[in-house]
Amino acid sequence: MLATTAVCYAPWSPATAYSGGATVSYNGVNYRAAYWTQGSNPSTNSGPVNSGQPWITDSVCGGGTTPTPTPDPGGSFAGLSKAQFESWFPSRSSFYQYADFVAAAAYYPSFAKSGNATLDKQEVAAFFANLQHESDNLKAVREYNTANWPLYCDVNWVQVPCKSNNVGDQYFGRGPIQISWTSNYRSLGNAMGLGEQLVNNPELLATNATIAWRSAIWYWMTQPGRAGRSAHDSMVGGYGFGQTINAINGNRECVGGTAYQGPAQMQTRVNYYTTFTQNLGVPTGPNLSC
Structure with a gap:
């Protein structure tokens, strides 16, 4: 009461x-x-x-209060307007909104802010091309395969012990880039200044839109994967879109990866990127494949 x-x-x-x-x-x-x-x-x-x-x-x-209205971000982020975002993802989950993306991007001042308009548009196109593939066109808030949900926990890793089999304690893929595994939830939480909050409540990635978007940008900016450099560094360093795939899922989608599954998945990402760069009026740049 x-x-x-x-x-x-x-x-x-x-x-x-x-x-x-x-x-x-x-x-x-x-x-x-x-x-x-x-x-x-x-x-x-x-x-x-x-x-x-x-x-x-x-x-x-004593007395009701009127909340401050959500500001309309207006304009565009690195050339991507709200209208363009919505046209790219017309069937997305309502959880994924342009304003929340812009709010999350503010935490990463180097993201698509090189000062080179063409390069910044290419990075935004590359970011969303990979997210489109990872999250089924921004439809997936939680990993679809519920049978796998209890599997994303290493019971032998005492640094982040597994908890119960409740959904709220499981570390399956969540958010636009589908962050998974206990170690990634902890690393993300620490990077965002949340301490153990994501480990203790992983559902935050599926219920707080700004945190969800921040998780995707954090991964993009920091995780090197098989490429040896982050997706962000691959774009701004001129290595090409193909190396963003290598950073995110290179072992499965790039030639020579330890679990290589063939070129189809990689080509899907390339097709998205090509469409998005055309929509933003910039060239794709070199090295589209990996």
Whole structure:
């Protein structure tokens, strides 16, 4: 039961990032953040302590508050407008919105911000071409094959021990680039300043859109894979789109990979990239395949 009427905290804003312990009010109710959150409406994403929700209901407060409206990002990000994004992914999950992508990109000042307009558009095209393949055209929020969900945990790795078989404790693929395995959830959480929150609550990647988008950009910017350099470094260094595939899934899709499955999957990514660069009015650049 909520406490008796209290003074309202500052109104919740969907554009503001809140750390654990932050306080807000929304429609006459005070809330306290359980962990880092952004864009999660307290009225529909709250519960008691340890509920797993980003907001903890606190108290009824004196008078309703009007939330700050979500700003329309307008313009474009590295040449990609909201209208273009929506035309690229017309059947995407409603979880994946342009405004959340732009908000997440702000955490990575080097992402598609080289100062070279052509190169930046190529990087955005490459990023989304790979995501289109990884997430089934941005339809997949969680990995489709539920039979595999309990398998993404190494019981012998004590640094990140496995927990229960509850969905909320499993480390299957989530988000636009389908982050999986306990080690990646921990590395991502530490990189984002969330500590153990993603290990303790991996469902954040499927319920908090900004965190989900940040996970994809983090992976793009930092993980070298078989390429020996990140997908971002492959693009800005002039190595070509093919090396972004090598960084993300080179062992399966690039010639000489340890689990090479043939060229079809790689070619699908190349086709997406070619379409997106044409749409943005830039050349593809060299080395499309790997």
